[in-house]
Amino acid sequence: QKEVEQNSGPLSVPEGAIASLNCTYSDRGSQSFFWYRQYSGKSPELIMSIYSNGDKEDGRFTAQLNKASQYVSLLIRDSQPSDSATYLCAVNMRGDSNYQLIWGAGTKLIIKP
Amino acid sequence: DAGVTQSPTHLIKTRGQQVTLRCSPKSGHDTVSWYQQALGQGPQFIFQYYEEEERQRGNFPDRFSGHQFPNYSSELNVNALLLGDSALYLCASSYGQGVRVYDSPLHFGNGTRLTVT
Numbered sequence: 001q002k003e004v005e006q007n008s009g010p011l012s013v014p015e016g017a018i019a020s021l022n023c024t025y026s027d028r029g030s031q032s033f034f035w036y037r038q039y040s041g042k043s044p045e046l047i048m049s050i051y052s053n054g055d056k057e058d059g060r061f062t063a064q065l066n067k068a069s070q071y072v073s074l075l076i077r078d079s080q081p082s083d084s085a086t087y088l089c090a091v092n093m094r095g096d097s098n099y100q101l102i103w104g105a106g107t108k109l110i111i112k113p
Numbered sequence: 114d115a116g117v118t119q120s121p122t123h124l125i126k127t128r129g130q131q132v133t134l135r136c137s138p139k140s141g142h143d144t145v146s147w148y149q150q151a152l153g154q155g156p157q158f159i160f161q162y163y164e165e166e167e168r169q170r171g172n173f174p175d176r177f178s179g180h181q182f183p184n185y186s187s188e189l190n191v192n193a194l195l196l197g198d199s200a201l202y203l204c205a206s207s208y209g210q211g212v213r214v215y216d217s218p219l220h221f222g223n224g225t226r227l228t229v230t
Contacts, residue, residue, distance in 0.1 A: 004155075034218060043203055043221035044156065088155055100169060101146075101219070103155035 002026055002093045006104035015113050019076040023089030023104055026070070032092035032099075033065060035074045037085045038106065044088055048074065079111045115140055117222035119204050125228045126194050134189040134225045138206030145187040146219065147179060148203040156203055162187050191227075199229045 003026040013019040021035075032051055036044035048063040050056045050072065056063045062075040072091070076083055086106040092099045118137045126132050138145050144163045148156035158171035162181035181187045185206075191198055205219035 008153075043224050044219075045221070046218045049218055090155075095169070100158060100171075103157075105153070105155045 004104040009108040012110045021074040025091040027093040033072045034090040036088040119222035136204030137186045142206035146205045150201045194229045
């Protein structure tokens, strides 16, 4: 069973603090990992992609990948009220003949002014 | 540069009816994937089209069918609508279909909100 697990939240973080979002996945052979942000009533938009173990930084966002622990996280530094959204973790997993993107249910993040 | 466009934005149908949703991919993209997203849930993969053929399919019944046209645009058809089909339907486009097609990040349209009464 291919699964991606996320804490549904809501995760409440004060403005200016670091928000930490976590995701675990079931397929040890997975190679591609994505974080999407989804505002209420809107479609998901890509925030970060990561393919190698370690950290990948882009502005205030840092993705962290640990394939041995089957764990990927997203850190948001200097959190802003505009970061309030649902964050979706997606993992590319092996299917019968191809790869399929499996999504977590998302973590709702609330940044308190 | 036009992004992914979907139509209509909202739709209300009655149980048993049929519906067609449409999607135009982002310029330069040739692969279209369709997702169903229920409230409070992550997107659920319906199917993917590349070169006018269905390449992958998720766990959805045959009531869900699709088509891709030579210009890469796509349609999602749902027959014999059920109340449980009420959801946000998302179209996502990407470039290239291969063993690791999803290495190409997905770009989503704004979605079609379907309500079945």
